[in-house]
Amino acid sequence: MADEPWEPPRILLAVDLVILTLRDDRLHVLLVERGIEPYQGTFALPGGFLRDEHEAIDAAARRELAEEAGLADVHLEMLGVYGEPGRDPRGRVVSVAYLAVAPRLPEPVAGTDAADAHWIPVDEVLSGRLELAFDHRRIVEDGVERARAKLEHTALATAFCGETFTIAELQRVYEAVWGVRIDPRNFYRKVKSTRGFVVPAGPMRRNANGRPARLYRAGPVRVLYPPMVRAGQAEEGQRS
CATH class of the missing domain: 3.90.79.10 (Nucleoside Triphosphate Pyrophosphohydrolase)
Known part of the structure; x- marks a missing residue:
């Protein structure tokens, strides 16, 4: 057949x-x-x-x-x-x-x-x-x-801020996308240690609490090094 x-x-x-x-x-x-x-x-x-x-x-x-x-x-x-x-x-x-x-x-x-x-x-x-x-x-x-990984390795987060922004405003973008609360001091340190991520821009701005905050704008780099690694990801890397 x-x-x-x-x-x-x-x-x-x-x-x-x-x-x-x-x-x-x-x-x-x-x-x-x-x-x-x-x-x-x-x-x-x-x-x-x-x-x-x-x-x-x-x-x-x-x-x-x-x-x-x-x-x-x-x-x-x-x-x-x-x-x-x-x-x-x-x-x-x-x-x-x-x-x-x-x-x-x-x-x-x-x-x-x-x-x-x-x-x-x-x-x-x-x-x-x-x-x-x-x-x-x-x-x-x-x-x-x-999307969360893109924020770790690229400067995408700055696109969600205004032309100038504070570190606190940038932090809120990361918190919204990652779905976690971030320690402000650690976040500031990571941002400043990532070369070309943000650059100073103009005079300081007063926050809602009246304290002055330095303004920044997006830097020239698009790929972040070192990356803005999430806390959980960093801990996993240390265990492995």
Whole structure:
């Protein structure tokens, strides 16, 4: 008996977007309320299927960002590929996830199959208090960890400050993204020991308590050395 001809499995390709920003000194993620089944009425990451075999994956990501949240001109980088069987009740779906971490993003505007779009505090998702569709909580967790690592090794945090800022304002960015409280003296020492991270800028500014605070601006470097390592990461490195 001749072997039956092989047929490729039916696998759908999708994109999901983890868009992070700071609002009121808290890290927020962009979520949409699904307007269709499955998971209608549940929060999810913006995203969707490729239109056809001709659409590039990164083009699909930018299109979904515009269609589902009304955002454009946001730099996206690939976060990972998620394709566990059973992650989508509609069939075998493989998703390419993208990450963006950007300051001062506007209010989202829902469209296409999204009933609404909101900036949601990340800790609402990471704690499990807010249910997400599919495996999107895991994707958010991976995106937040990538963002936290970016603050360790790059000067990204200065983009979330004004043109000039105090060390305390820069510290609040790190606390919001890392989700921890930081000792001010240790933070000041780390910032000053990281060459080219920040440079002095202009006269001093008085804080709310009336004390003067020195102003800084972003320095010339983009990759930090030594990095601004989180306390837990440093302790793990010492044990190993």
